[in-house]
Amino acid sequence: MNANGSRFQSFGQTEINWDKLDKAKFYGVGAGLFTGITVALYPVSVVKTRMQVAVKDSAERNALSVIKGLLKNDGVPGLYRGFGTVITGAIPARIIFLTALETTKVGAYKLVEPFKFSEPTQAALANGLAGMTASLFSQAVFVPIDVISQKLMVQGYSGNTRYTGGLDVARKLIKSNGIRGLYKGFGLSVMTYSPSSAVWWASYGASQRVIWRFLGQNSASEKFSPSHSQLISVQAAGGIIAGATASCITTPLDTIKTRLQVMGDKGKTARQIVESLIAEDGWKGFYRGLGPRFFSMSAWGTSMILAYEYLKRLCAKDEQT
Numbered sequence: 001m002n003a004n005g006s007r008f009q010s011f012g013q014t015e016i017n018w019d020k021l022d023k024a025k026f027y028g029v030g031a032g033l034f035t036g037i038t039v040a041l042y043p044v045s046v047v048k049t050r051m052q053v054a055v056k057d058s059a060e061r062n063a064l065s066v067i068k069g070l071l072k073n074d075g076v077p078g079l080y081r082g083f084g085t086v087i088t089g090a091i092p093a094r095i096i097f098l099t100a101l102e103t104t105k106v107g108a109y110k111l112v113e114p115f116k117f118s119e120p121t122q123a124a125l126a127n128g129l130a131g132m133t134a135s136l137f138s139q140a141v142f143v144p145i146d147v148i149s150q151k152l153m154v155q156g157y158s159g160n161t162r163y164t165g166g167l168d169v170a171r172k173l174i175k176s177n178g179i180r181g182l183y184k185g186f187g188l189s190v191m192t193y194s195p196s197s198a199v200w201w202a203s204y205g206a207s208q209r210v211i212w213r214f215l216g217q218n219s220a221s222e223k224f225s226p227s228h229s230q231l232i233s234v235q236a237a238g239g240i241i242a243g244a245t246a247s248c249i250t251t252p253l254d255t256i257k258t259r260l261q262v263m264g265d266k267g268k269t270a271r272q273i274v275e276s277l278i279a280e281d282g283w284k285g286f287y288r289g290l291g292p293r294f295f296s297m298s299a300w301g302t303s304m305i306l307a308y309e310y311l312k313r314l315c316a317k318d319e320q321t
Helices: 006-013 023-053 063-074 076-080 083-115 119-153 166-177 179-183 186-214 228-266 270-287 290-314
Strands: none
Touching (some): 023 063, 023 076, 023 083, 023 290, 083 166, 119 166, 119 186, 119 228, 186 290
């Protein structure tokens, strides 16, 4: 046993730490895996975004009507508006996120270990801190991509401007507002995604331990060695729980952020957007797009975590005897 202590070592039974990964393989294979997941789930983001910016008299007020409208006007490509911009920025943002996540998680476990919390609590705190830190670091890349892609998602919808592509959006934003135009809603993005990431990873880390205990297993035991199918099942369940928890908590901020990024160039402030949401739909207006966001975060979270845990197993260095 090393100086990190038995509790810290025990997490290695179900998790592969950063120092055990082949970094070059991790980044290369990871880029391909997450690109595939983004392709599969991107249409959900488009539907969610259009629902959040719909005006009161819009005909497309639910997910099904938005999908029908997109397919009628643009066919399947309509479900992938802004995809090129997202996939271009997603790779560097993902690299930053995963690097910060894994390196912070190791330090966070060491930080909380002396407090002798229960295993689920320790996992929640360490994973939550790592998720929040990773999100903060990746926002510098993610926010401009988010602003541009969302404008492409809703172009021509509810009176929104049409563009020829991502570069056209960037050029017009910089021309009208300077570089800060690409960071419209940056504060709200940090307030939305950092807590969301913290809640997601905290829920995921803690729920796994709770599920193992429910199944009569002790993941803190050095003898604990789950089968491949058990590991995948518990990780998938943890991803669903984490996505559901995070989506319910952070949807109101996400709705405000999205409308500010898309409609801010019309002179609307965050306060005016809040007032208009309440005037149009009451407090439930803050939960516009909750269904797609709930599905997106649960589906994305489950797919992502299974791919991510598989990626770490695939890229683990051979143990030296």
